[in-house]
Amino acid sequence: MELLGLDVLFKGTNMARMLGGLWVAVEISLISVVISIVLGLLFGVFMTWKNPVARVISRVYLEIVRIMPQLVLMFIVFFGATRVWGINISAEVSSIIVFSFWGVGEMGDLVRGALTSIPKHQYESAAALGMNKAQTYYHIVIPQAVRQLIPMSINLVTRMIKTTSLVMMIGVVEVMKVGQQIIEANRMVSPNAVFGIYGIILLMYFFVCWPISLLASHLEKKWSN
């Protein structure tokens, strides 16, 4: 324990503080996930429009999301908004804004992919069977699209949780920051705390994300045929 610096974990309320920090990270990602899914569904439908203006808008939006690192977007929102408009956005809110912005783009692209991947003959067969537009969507298109969509959007959730580790760089006190504080406070007493604490944080993220990834790949396999 001493050697690996794990003893620090059990001093005082350290473990509870770390879990509290983890919760901050998970909370930010949960809020962003909900926003991303709701707006992403709408954006995905918008992306399938043939209207040239809609296409340009969605293309540009998607490229920004694809190309800009989330950390850069976070800097822009956190430092830039204050500078340009003089509004003060807290670090938590700016990370939620950035994650939602990013999530809506990614989710929209997934929705678009799922909708356009339904072969045309499915629509035509449904029409041939005498279904109207609403029935076609309800019985034919949506069930197939959802089966493709759900595993991928679950993967998006794990990516979001992993990306929350970046929010410490704009000063949100989450698990990583708490870990650093604990390491700093115990520098003299147990210099190996750095190994234990960072190791535990690594495992914490792993045990949050791993079950979600397993669920996603399970659903993917189950629904693939």
Added chain:
Amino acid sequence: MDFAAMADYLPLFEQAMWLTLRIGWVGILGSLAIGLVVAVITHFKIPVLYQVARVYIELFRNTPLLIQLFFMYFALPRVGVPITAEACGMLGLALLGGAYMAETFRSGLEAVDPIQTESALSLGMTPAQVMRYITLPQAVSLSIQSFVANIIFLLKETSVFSAISLMDLMFVAKDLIGLYYKTTECLVMLVVFYLIIILPVSILGSVAERKLRYGAFGS
């Protein structure tokens, strides 16, 4: 916008860009190598190595790069494994990317129709020839989109290197903002430099995707 200040900052950003590119490309090449080896191991289910490879893939795919880097850079030296920041960045990127690339290679290999392998074998090809001439070309052309996505993802992930005190673009931008309060200028330059790095990859990627799609069977 203070263009004179931006011109002053230009060399700093340029230097940082080269650092990002250097680490990025070493990391990406490393990740392709690791990915290929790990994918072959998981594809042929080589005992023991297969379990190790699965643990590696799951561990690195389910933890953030930032924390992996912190662990490698701050924690490993404490237990007697010293590592420089730059080596740590390259290694971290290669290991993270390796796990992603392995999955991409593997799903590409799995996506090739078994009929293809069987036909090749019945034509008298050796398993190695089948891999080289039949399976691998099709697997690569099937998964080129994911490869490009992975490369872009890895280049984006380089933005966290500033956390282990590498002087990359984020580090320079944050530093200059702190020193001179030219926030808008620095942020604009940050965006421009990331565009310079990643946009060509994105464009080349879609060109390569179109070209290589001809390699797929039935197109």
